[in-house]
Amino acid sequence: MITYITDCHDGNARARLSIRIGALFGQSPTIVAADGPDPESFAALTLLDCLESLALLGEEGHPTITLVNIAPRDGVWPNGVPFCFFWYGKHLIASTFNARVLSLVRRELGIQNVHVTDIREAVSAAGFDPADVEKIAGTQFRSLWYLPLLAKWVADGRSVPSTETAVPQPVDAEPVVAHVDNFGNCKLDRRLDLIPGRSLPVAQRNDDGSTTIVDVTCYPHLTAVPRNTPGLVPGSSGNNFTELVIRGGSAAAAFGLRPGDTVLEPVSAQVA
Known part of the structure; x- marks a missing residue:
């Protein structure tokens, strides 16, 4: 099962995400819209709830894949925040490296470190030619062109260049x-x-x-x-x-x- 939590959820985006992930994995994702005035807090809670729902199944259960894309272009990172991945038991999560989005799984599930990737490095290592590497790294829609590939490579057990990085601990603010x-x-x-x-x-x-x-x-x-x-x-x-x-x-x-x-x-x- 594949679930995609994203702030890019209009009809056109849903269609492209569904068909690309369907072609890569053989099944289309459940796309969850992170809309409203604070998509980061929504995504953080929804990601935690998705992973918490895997406890106490009473059965062996199947591995799942959860993709998360909340990537405001804030100018801190070239062409947006990088993407990362981590495992929760046998369940794979591939996400934007967003401190607020990851804050609740850090606090509640003990996910202290994730594997942060560089798009150019990862796509080059997969054997893409230089022109396609630049296309994927430079696109506005990286969550379409790169994030599903990253999840596919990791799920298949392929080696993906990455740097193990601590999830930043947000300042303990008031309840929201x-x-x-x-x-x-x-x-x-x-x-x-x-x-x-x-x-x-x-x-x-x-x-x-x-x-x-x-x-x-x-x-x-x-x-x-x-x-x-x-x-x-x-x-x-x-x-x-x-x-x-x-x-x-x-x-x-x-x-x-x-x-x-x-x-x-x-x-x-x-x-x-």
Whole structure:
């Protein structure tokens, strides 16, 4: 099974990614759109959840391949951030070397190091002629032309030139909304120390741009939250990462929150 998490997900891009990966692997990928205002936090949580879902299968299970492409052209790297790969058990992940995207698998799964590749070096080592090497290295759509090749070579056990590199440890910032699900629940990027019955101050964004601090009660699970009432509960993502919910309503709409928004006052962010 191949899953591709990418911020390049329009119809044209999906078609090209699907047919290229289908030709390389004999199966088309499930393409997951990393859209919204903070694709990095979405990709980080989704990658972690994909890998966490491989635990406790109750069966031997099949190897999987996960590709991740979140590569803003920020000018730090020539033609964008490089690509890397690592293994989680028998499961292969090939990704852009993006510290925020890799931050949760680093923290939760202990992925301390990855293998960073140089496109020109890797494609040259695979025997491509110089003109094609430059085409692949210089294209705007490297996640189409290079990343599937990298995953194919590594999955097939071919030697790919790479440098083992530590995943940078991000500065420990305040909890943020990593994803808003279709119910309007706000999934945070970590597990907070929730004591049922106590409350934590949550920042509500108002239409006029002001912020109101609302004391939100902690509950042991979703069904303990009174209907139409906000609550903080252990969620389904990560290691029981906290979710801000309104049972029967949308917490995101009620609190004016989007992915990337901080949620709590700094003194209140008690992480378990």
